[in-house]
Amino acid sequence: MTISKNAIKYLRSLSLKKFRQKYNNFVVEGDKMARELLALRPDRVEALYALENWLEKAKPELPLPEGKTFAVSEADLAKVSNLSTPNQVLAVVSIPESKLEEQQLRSGLSLYLDGIQDPGNFGAILRVADWFGITCVFCAPTCVDPYNPKAIQASMGAFLRVPVVEEKLENLCRLAPGLPVYGAVLNGDNVFQAALSGQGVIVIGNEGNGISASAEQWLSHRIAIPAAAHGGAESLNAAVATGIICAVFRNQK
Amino acid sequence: MTISKNAIKYLRSLSLKKFRQKYNNFVVEGDKMARELLALRPDRVEALYALENWLEKAKPELPLPEGKTFAVSEADLAKVSNLSTPNQVLAVVSIPESKLEEQQLRSGLSLYLDGIQDPGNFGAILRVADWFGITCVFCAPTCVDPYNPKAIQASMGAFLRVPVVEEKLENLCRLAPGLPVYGAVLNGDNVFQAALSGQGVIVIGNEGNGISASAEQWLSHRIAIPAAAHGGAESLNAAVATGIICAVFRNQK
Numbered sequence: 001m002t003i004s005k006n007a008i009k010y011l012r013s014l015s016l017k018k019f020r021q022k023y024n025n026f027v028v029e030g031d032k033m034a035r036e037l038l039a040l041r042p043d044r045v046e047a048l049y050a051l052e053n054w055l056e057k058a059k060p061e062l063p064l065p066e067g068k069t070f071a072v073s074e075a076d077l078a079k080v081s082n083l084s085t086p087n088q089v090l091a092v093v094s095i096p097e098s099k100l101e102e103q104q105l106r107s108g109l110s111l112y113l114d115g116i117q118d119p120g121n122f123g124a125i126l127r128v129a130d131w132f133g134i135t136c137v138f139c140a141p142t143c144v145d146p147y148n149p150k151a152i153q154a155s156m157g158a159f160l161r162v163p164v165v166e167e168k169l170e171n172l173c174r175l176a177p178g179l180p181v182y183g184a185v186l187n188g189d190n191v192f193q194a195a196l197s198g199q200g201v202i203v204i205g206n207e208g209n210g211i212s213a214s215a216e217q218w219l220s221h222r223i224a225i226p227a228a229a230h231g232g233a234e235s236l237n238a239a240v241a242t243g244i245i246c247a248v249f250r251n252q253k
Numbered sequence: 254m255t256i257s258k259n260a261i262k263y264l265r266s267l268s269l270k271k272f273r274q275k276y277n278n279f280v281v282e283g284d285k286m287a288r289e290l291l292a293l294r295p296d297r298v299e300a301l302y303a304l305e306n307w308l309e310k311a312k313p314e315l316p317l318p319e320g321k322t323f324a325v326s327e328a329d330l331a332k333v334s335n336l337s338t339p340n341q342v343l344a345v346v347s348i349p350e351s352k353l354e355e356q357q358l359r360s361g362l363s364l365y366l367d368g369i370q371d372p373g374n375f376g377a378i379l380r381v382a383d384w385f386g387i388t389c390v391f392c393a394p395t396c397v398d399p400y401n402p403k404a405i406q407a408s409m410g411a412f413l414r415v416p417v418v419e420e421k422l423e424n425l426c427r428l429a430p431g432l433p434v435y436g437a438v439l440n441g442d443n444v445f446q447a448a449l450s451g452q453g454v455i456v457i458g459n460e461g462n463g464i465s466a467s468a469e470q471w472l473s474h475r476i477a478i479p480a481a482a483h484g485g486a487e488s489l490n491a492a493v494a495t496g497i498i499c500a501v502f503r504n505q506k
Contacts, residue, residue: 120373124490131489133481154490161485192504228386228503232414236384237377237407240496243489247497250481251445 003049003076011049011080014092017145024095026147030087036157037091038062044096049077050089058089082149095147098165105176106199108135109249112169112181114215115142115206116238122146123154124239125204130158132246137164138172140215142206169215172201181220183211184241188222191248196223202245207238256302256329264302264333267345270398277348279400283340289410290344291315297349302330303342311342335402348400351418358429359452361388362502365422365434367468368395368459369491375399376407377492378457383411385499390417391425393468395459422468425454434473436464437494441475444501449476455498460491 003011013019014027025046028037031054037045042063050058052071058064077086111134116122122144129137144151146164173181180200184191203219205211211219225236225244236244256264266272267280278299281290284307290298295316303311305324311317330339364387369375375397382390397404399417426434433453437444456472458464464472478489478497489497 124493127486127488127490128493130486131478131480131484133484156486156488158486190504192500225384225500226504227384231384231386233380233383233409233411235380235409236496237380237492239490240377240381240493243493244496244500247445247478247500251443251479 001070001072003070003072003080008079011090011092015082015149017148020095020145020147025092026095026152027082027149028091028093028152029081029083029089029149030153031089033153033157034089034091035062036160037093038064040160041093044094045091046094047092048089049080049091051077054088083153096163098163100165100167100171100175102176104136105172105179105201108133108199109246110134110136110138110201111242112138112140112172112201112203112215113143114140114169114203114211115209116204117144117207118238119144119148119150120154121207121237121239122148122151123156123158125242126151126155126158126162126164128239128243128246129162130155132250134162134246137162138167138169138201139164140168140212141166142212169201169203169218173218181218182223182245183216183219183221184245185211185216185222185224186235188224190226191223191245192226194221194223196249196252198249202242202249204238204242254323254325256323256325256333261332264343264345268335268402270401273348273398273400278345279348279405280335280402281344281346281405282334282336282342282402283406284342286406286410287342287344288315289413290346291317293413294346297347298344299347300345301342302333302344304330307341336406351416353418353420353424353428355428357389358425358432358454361386361452362499363387363389363391363425363454364495365391365393365425365454365456365468366396367393367422367456367464368462369457370397370460371491372397372401372403373407374460374490374492375401375404376409376411378495379404379408379411379415379417381492381496381499382415383408385503387415387499390415391420391422391454392417393421393465394419395465422454422456422471426471434471435476435498436469436472436474437498438464438469438475438477439488441477443479444476444498445479447474447476449502449505451502455495455502457491457495
């Protein structure tokens, strides 16, 4: 079928946060991510646009949503894709409801992203959270929208497994008093030598400015990744720093 | 002054690898990186284009290259910039000669990037190398060009401190027989429990395909970052994985 002008307009509008929020939908693209989506959360698929070829291969293996699956041409897919090279399939997915529960907060390790701006970093951090079994990723309102197409693509499907909740650190701390709150700061204690808990929140600061003053006051532990004595960099990329800290939390002796 | 049509053409051409190689020059942009460049390696600056304002502030603090420094308008800077928001200053920098020495290889830890494709990942890995005092970053010919503008920007100045050498792993191993060669593979030994040396090469694979068969045969140690038992991600971002591995090498007990 041909995608109607209205549908094209709608799909394109989902590249902007205000329309994602208005319609409560976002876009997922590409063979690998669409397969994971259909395998894990077919209930969340609102519409699936794919090349005939792709649909034929997928049909015996995956639950294609009835009445919501549309075979489209490469030209039409290119019209609605956010990718520079459109990749066979595009799904419209509903944004899940998220709510904050004390039990969830206390059950394991969470991340709090205090203003991650770059969607690539955001997605790479979700991948870290997924790899290390992080319970929940909380985001300050100053973060990039978690459903930004680049963030979704960079997460490599992690958005399907890791709950993402927009919430202020203050509210987490009020909900679960006494919960350890670790902050990655430049002058903190060496994370390799610190006593780390299996429960708590790890706060990751903004790419340029680190942890905000309003978040910093809630930290109970200040940790840092030691640089080599002869190292020269002023800082690490935010996703890299998150990866190192989560790895150490999960592998302390 | 106004940048001449020929100079505009030349500066724009440096966004392509073939012209960077032809002229042996690349471009560095932005206040922070230009300041670091002038402070650390003024000898490598071939030309400096900056707003009048920026030059006035920089003059008392930094060595501006004589006869090679040009005050330009915002409009002209926008014409030659690779950034979506041009940032005050753009420098043309010579590509350093690099050569491979056994002594250097044996003196510490090096990285070998076996086909890192994304310039953002490449830059973030250079930052990791800079932070952890890595001796040298070797690149397979299948890597993105180290002087790609996005790689340079993502390195946050690390390219000024960490030597980058294009060389095949095979040649490193032939030059320094017996040197430990660690490879990050999915089924390797837990890096947190492995016996790691302070000397050797750490091989990081391509984002999608990991370490190539031709590089894998040179590995003496296979290491891995353990995922959480309940984690779901198939892999970590390449820069994140490099960061975790370098952090563990530098902080083993």
